[in-house]
Amino acid sequence: MRAADERHPGTGGTDGARARGTDFRDTLTDGTPTAPASGLVPGITTAGAARDHVLALVHDQGGPPSGADGERMVIDLLLVTSELVTNAIQHGGGIAGFEATRTRAGMLLTVHDRDDSVPADGYGGALPSSHLGGGYGWPLIIRLARDITISRRAGGGKTITALVPLA
Numbered sequence: 099m100r101a102a103d104e105r106h107p108g109t110g111g112t113d114g115a116r117a118r119g120t121d122f123r124d125t126l127t128d129g130t131p132t133a134p135a136s137g138l139v140p141g142i143t144t145a146g147a148a149r150d151h152v153l154a155l156v157h158d159q160g161g162p163p164s165g166a167d168g169e170r171m172v173i174d175l176l177l178v179t180s181e182l183v184t185n186a187i188q189h190g191g192g193i194a195g196f197e198a199t200r201t202r203a204g205m206l207l208t209v210h211d212r213d214d215s216v217p218a219d220g221y222g223g224a225l226p227s228s229h230l231g232g233g234y235g236w237p238l239i240i241r242l243a244r245d246i247t248i249s250r251r252a253g254g255g256k257t258i259t260a261l262v263p264l265a
Contacts, residue, residue, distance in 0.1 A: 142196035145180040145187075152179045152198050152205060156264070159200045163264060174242040175205050175262040181235040182258060186211035194255050204264035207243075212255040216248055 142148050152175060162168040179198075186193045190211025197208040240246065243260035251257055 139196050139198065142183070143193060145183040148179050148183045148196055148198075149176050151196075152176065152207070155198055155200060156205070168264075171204075171262070171264050175264065178239050178243050178260060178262050179207060181239050182207055182209040182260065185209075185235055186258075189213070191255065194251070200264075201261070202265065204262050206259065206261050208257060208259045210251055210255060210257045214250065214254060214256055216256070 139151055142151060153172070156162055156172060156175070162172045183193060183196065186209050191213040192211065193209065194212050195208075195210035197206075199206040199208075239260060243262050245259070245261040247257075247259045249257050249259075
């Protein structure tokens with residue numbers, strides 16, 4: 099795969115990612131480090147710790163949007179947070195860093211792991227038709243987040259960034 103390739107999930111699939119504005123850019127082969135070393139949250143080693151941090155950040159920085167839509171957005175945010183961190187632990191050689199930044203559009207989540215490889219379904223995929231002990235996480239991330247990028251880390255591993263809407 100060439101660095102200039104762009105992957106767009108949802109084209110021909112049923113995952114709905116195209117309609118939500120998800121856009122994948124593969125920069126794993128270009129060799130350019132894109133993940134800064136600053137902004138890392140110390141002590142995030144579990145999905146629970148990441149969820150706690152993100153929820154505190156939501157409340158510290160203006161709170162969630164009001165009403166049922168706001169509650170759904172926070173639930174989506176916590177689910178995406180859990181899935182990104184769990185994937186780093188189970189499939190990425192462990193967490194190398196975690197960042198969360200509140201933006202006007204939502205929460206920008208960044209998870210650094212220790213494995214360069216991108217999963218076979220890293221650029222999309224529908225929800226599995228049966229449960230064989232895994233496989234729901236990445237399709238859910240694609241449905242609930244947007245502006246998802248996967249990029250090489252300078253010291254090895256990869257960084258996955260995803261914006262979860264909160265507006």
